[in-house]
Amino acid sequence: MTALVWIAVVSLASWLWLLVGQGFFWRTDLRLPPRREPESWPSVCVVVPARDEAAVLPHSLPSLLAQDYPGQAEVFLVDDGSSDGTGELARALAERYGGLPLTVESPGEPPAGWTGKLWAVRHGISLARARTPEYLLLTDADIAHAPDSLRELVAAARTGGFDLVSQMARLRVDSVWERLVVPAFVYFFAQLYPFRWIATRGSRTAAAAGGCVLLRTDAAERARIPDAIRQAVIDDVALARAVKDGGGHVWLGLADRVDSVRPYPRLHDLWRMVSRSAYAQLRHSPLLLLGTVLGLTLVYLVPSLTIVAGLVSGNTTAMVVGGLAKLVMTGTYIPMLRYYRQPLWLSVLLPVTAFLYLLMTVDSAVQHYRGRGAAWKGRTYARPDPALDEQ
Template structure:
């Protein structure tokens, strides 16, 4: 059931919506935002955090991660302009120690600035905009259901042609790798989170060994979920809503090359830098998404010319059935992203693109470049980056 898109914050539960105050009142929450060269994105995202309608104590800590574009100044200006009562603190990142990836080190510095009496942390990216009731809904959901880590997969942009074609498939394939329902089961080995929006109990993070436990994780979100689960914590991942309670990415991907970088920078890391897993993944993509339409077209073409026999008929029928099946499973994601129905027919072609991107990610790793983002490259294998296997 990985293709279902109904794993979201429960809109029918008044407690999860924040309709009922948790026992002991609304807890204090600190939002930690790692930001590296995000001056262009912050005007579209930071005001949404500073304008939250949260009835408890709420504070935002933005960590300027060695930016060259005036990110810290932009953040301070936005803080002065904010009309809400949410306090903003901007801190400058210290030099990154050996063994830490940039984002996790920035989160760690933000965590050190959080007062000891704050028990809830919201890790969110600088390109994520939050609906005005986002924190309220997240805290309500987490406290109602006794969760230690609550994460939302942000709604990604689908405004240009390449975004409309690539983005729904990106989330579809992520859900296939990390089925939300399975990941949310306490006893399941699969663990997953979406790093753009992660609400954490501080005590659960400490039981999991703190951020130091995932200091070198390129895929920090799934690694964090795995560490929390291993320590006995309960995790939950769902899709964000489109309404005022949801979260969405404001980062544009105007060219195919931009989306290519987004996928390829961590694709081989997800496969644990294993040539065997890479071969298995390529084979799986070919068999699941490319063979069915090719078999359907080839079999039906042979029958149309009169050259085909029973074998051609069986191959064509089997390929057509599999093609229809994959199309049906893709429909919920196309509807979730509010795209025209014909986009569903692009799945085999997009699967081929993702296969090439994954191979390109492996090629970059073996040439010593590894995962790269914002001018930093991480070539060392990340043994704990893939959750759920």
């Protein structure tokens, strides 16, 4: 066999492994686990870190205040140094819509060694502890919840004995770029962190979706949340890892009625979303970066390239093997497109999207070495200091 055929064979073998050996990551039927309503509903405090969120808050905060929850619940919005009147708007929305009690406070600028979001979360949890809640709902300011969202999360946690229940909010897919990039973003995330492995006791795989995390207060205390992860840029994955390392039972799945209202109309917006944390995901390692680039190329680009190269050179075997690899790849992506209610023909563009993600990842590393890595809303976070994590 020629070198071209061997490359195609390796790519096909990789896809066959991903199809059956990576926790069936491509399936999208993992929603909230079976649940029943408890005899008595535990108290819950909702913590919302917010920085310059005035544009989205009218679409998200009222949904939290309107939660139909039978037990005691309260919302704490922590204004993380906003310059657009986020805190004042939150108070006005609470006065207009009523519902759950709302407290708005600001902790000031984060000290060295803390990300702004986690410093805000720390302040919110500190406020919540005065109410001694059994659960904390950590949710972002751009997430809208169905009226029964909190009720369903608590019922699932109590029924399944979970210390952490997280739902990956359905992201917006209105613009052309959102349709091309967003479903693939969730698809790639599930490939890295297969949801079925996360829920398996004894598995090392741990992840959560930061937009919607219901967490037992005692599990948070055992895991020293958020102090133990105060430097984390990818805080949701770090949070789930800390809870699981502390003996907690974690569950993550896709959401039906928990939605992100944040728009990403331009490629630039999506590029920033991915590139700000991609190199941190690789632990700022040049070797992991190289492996990621080679892996993305082999798995997502080689099938199409071998089809074209086989067609040009007349190598039928390379065309067939590459075509089979592309067929498997396309088939695994279709369930995610259906979940996002997108046309299935977008599946043939997955290699294009994967190439964009490859470029975003490389750009993330470049920005890191230029001193602009992990930049978000006016703040830039350096590589975590291991000495601080040991304190």
